[in-house]
Amino acid sequence: MADFAGRDLLSTLDWSPGELRALVDRALAIKAGREAPALAGKVGALLFFNPSVRTRVSCESALARFGGQGITIHPGSDTWNFESVDGAVMDGATQEHVRELAPVLSRLCHVVGIRKSELITVGSAAAPATGSYAELKRDPFLHAFRRFAEVPVINLESNAFHPMQGLADMATLVEKLGDPRGVKYVLTWAWHPKALPAATPHSQLLAACDLGMEVVSLRPEGWGLDPEVIAAGRARAEALGGSLVETDDVEGAYRGARIVCAKAWGGLGFYGRFEAETLAKGALRPRWIVDEEKMARTDDGLFLHCLPVRRNVVVSDGVLDSNRSAVIDEAENRLWTAAAVFAALLGA
């Protein structure tokens, strides 16, 4: 494998499709037991500003299996609040600047993972919008941290991207399809009581693009993914002989698909207007659930979802409990891709 030691992983867009594929191949080699990365004594600081099960456990377990250790920190409950604005006069609520936090954690640990999504709570009436979407999608904390860090930084889900999920999806697509080039892949929006952030579908869509698939972004009008991400994904897909189209034609999208990946997210145009979105999307609920009838239109399609998933809301029990569901294998690949990422960035 090429030498990725010292690289960061903030978005898969910062890596070439070939580099990502090298990571995925290494993950599958570790999964198959053909390789055991030398992580003994390696320590990763894992900052979770938002809750987590799969991401935390997959990262900690990947380190632990090979002799390393993760130190999970829940800022705000275990600690104080952090500042990331340059020149701030810190006489208010923040007690430590990222200009100290980043180099200090770099000295204490070999790698730092960060989950910080301000958008994640915008789904509740109680959580008002903080900052504009245009500003938050630049992930100011994450990028400020990286700027001052002295070790590799891994994005464990930000406002814009979730590259660790993207890599796990790539590994799953390679595993299930062999050669995914030219295969039809649908990422479908689903109704959900909250307005979830689009970081995960962004990275999932890019995973399919980076494998040169025929990618369909299926969503109602008004719920399109970020146009910058769509444009970047299309360019990467086309360079590999694939394609990316956006549509709201549910029947057409499912027809012939080999992969259906479902995800709920809040509409960009509704950002900060939770009640308006809830009202607008109410009628979409029955039409956008993934169920057996829709899956029957596919070409023996496999079902993917990043999990956690709301059963009988996003997808029916019938699909999830069938042998067409690959969600458990997909979640397992979080472990092996995490191991490959730690090994690659640490040169281990």
Added chain:
Amino acid sequence: MADFAGRDLLSTLDWSPGELRALVDRALAIKAGREAPALAGKVGALLFFNPSVRTRVSCESALARFGGQGITIHPGSDTWNFESVDGAVMDGATQEHVRELAPVLSRLCHVVGIRKSELITVGSAAAPATGSYAELKRDPFLHAFRRFAEVPVINLESNAFHPMQGLADMATLVEKLGDPRGVKYVLTWAWHPKALPAATPHSQLLAACDLGMEVVSLRPEGWGLDPEVIAAGRARAEALGGSLVETDDVEGAYRGARIVCAKAWGGLGFYGRFEAETLAKGALRPRWIVDEEKMARTDDGLFLHCLPVRRNVVVSDGVLDSNRSAVIDEAENRLWTAAAVFAALLGA
């Protein structure tokens, strides 16, 4: 030792007395340094829905000493809420079904431990009863999790049982008594400001039964342990030449006892009626504390308690600080029995 790889430990009732004794003997061998289980790289997910000191630290330490690692998760604070009802339409508070959680944690970790006791908080006026006792004693979450898990599941205290405490008590009885068969053992109820669940005394009582002791369940009328557990324990004790009797005769019970194990629990008949129980048990407080006077009636008896214990409420300082108290040794055995359980279930 027989091959226990892949077994679950939800209740000691699922294991034969001989199998339990094999676990205990292995624990004492590990304690004596005659054996070091091969847990390197083994990862255990430890879900604590309720607070813990001994259980969490003993499990994490048992793994860590032999090269493994525990990942402690506090659902609700670190994560979201979980669903365990089949067919649920998950558009409410729960965000992940045990049908996903259990297989996913199974793929990420080698073993899963779960502490979930809805009954544990019923002791406060602020915590109303959720579900009926008859329903909760079936431990629906734990059993649903086990049903969908792909790796061994360990009960770290449920509504009904606390088998890890039971094993530690068995190890302590073997250590202190050599051959416990036919030796008089008293499990005494104690007054406590809360209505604690009976999971721990159930498993403690069964530990003595599974060693063929002369077991006395000492408690006021109205505070009897679950009749199903009493019946099961009696059958197991008698099969080994021992016995199990229930009584409220404090003087008679202590007389000649070699072991006095104290524990507070809420009366089954009072379940969900905290104020009524508080009123009813008020007068019992002075009579049911374990003190020097009562211990003087024993046959040089040893004092056991699972800890944490409320001093001068459940037991007097005089007893706890005397050389007749074995509570610290008992707590230490949590570590060695946990190591034996992990090793056995993982085939390590």
Added chain:
Amino acid sequence: MADFAGRDLLSTLDWSPGELRALVDRALAIKAGREAPALAGKVGALLFFNPSVRTRVSCESALARFGGQGITIHPGSDTWNFESVDGAVMDGATQEHVRELAPVLSRLCHVVGIRKSELITVGSAAAPATGSYAELKRDPFLHAFRRFAEVPVINLESNAFHPMQGLADMATLVEKLGDPRGVKYVLTWAWHPKALPAATPHSQLLAACDLGMEVVSLRPEGWGLDPEVIAAGRARAEALGGSLVETDDVEGAYRGARIVCAKAWGGLGFYGRFEAETLAKGALRPRWIVDEEKMARTDDGLFLHCLPVRRNVVVSDGVLDSNRSAVIDEAENRLWTAAAVFAALLGA
């Protein structure tokens, strides 16, 4: 190195300057890779009653790098409350006595670290004083725990001392100065919106004294450090040919200093009177910040701070971002001194 196995580290005052220097030299040897302590399978329980980043991560990382593991416990959130008063009738809020907690954790783990500072929250209007300062500075919980513990106990910051920070500062002073004897060192008070406890500046001041430096305690009248600590530090400094003076002469103190260490703390005389202190110290803010103008008076002085630091409140961006700031190196030394302490106390 002398054999420190089994020792406690509650305050650097319990150790001789020569012993502390041996710890520091070992820390620097570990940092240089000349030594790797044998911590495989060693487990440390780390009780944090107060939030932490550096202390927790440095301790966990020090153990993890060399094969051990830290188990971080947040009493109150992960657990119940603890009692430390002898003879208490525990029918109230506390559920476990330190007489059980300390020996039990000793049986489960090889070493125990404790952070418990009741004074830490006195800075907020919402947190009334609990107990008198004279009583709290004796650190009753920490000393009760040590009394009943069976393994080494490390103070991770109490009301009175923060010896782990003191050792990291000693290591930094040795690293930066070579031979610190007779070198001018200033510990300056700084304005801060809260009334922080003096544990850290106490141990930082003692670090300089224990290296035989010319130590200046610079603070406004009314904000002197604890007279007992001042007296002890002076005696130790003088025995090594150094000195300790207290002053409020800002210009004089900075002149010729080679080291300026800044820290905010609440005035002892104001203890429990937060509003009065806030009012009294308001005018001090501009004069007591560490800025480029003040640093220019030093002899090419280095800036130290324990972190976290409030930028442009305690110290200006200009100082922190200059090459005269050693705060990141100082924080890194938390790791290596923690490794040396664990190794020494565990005889590893």
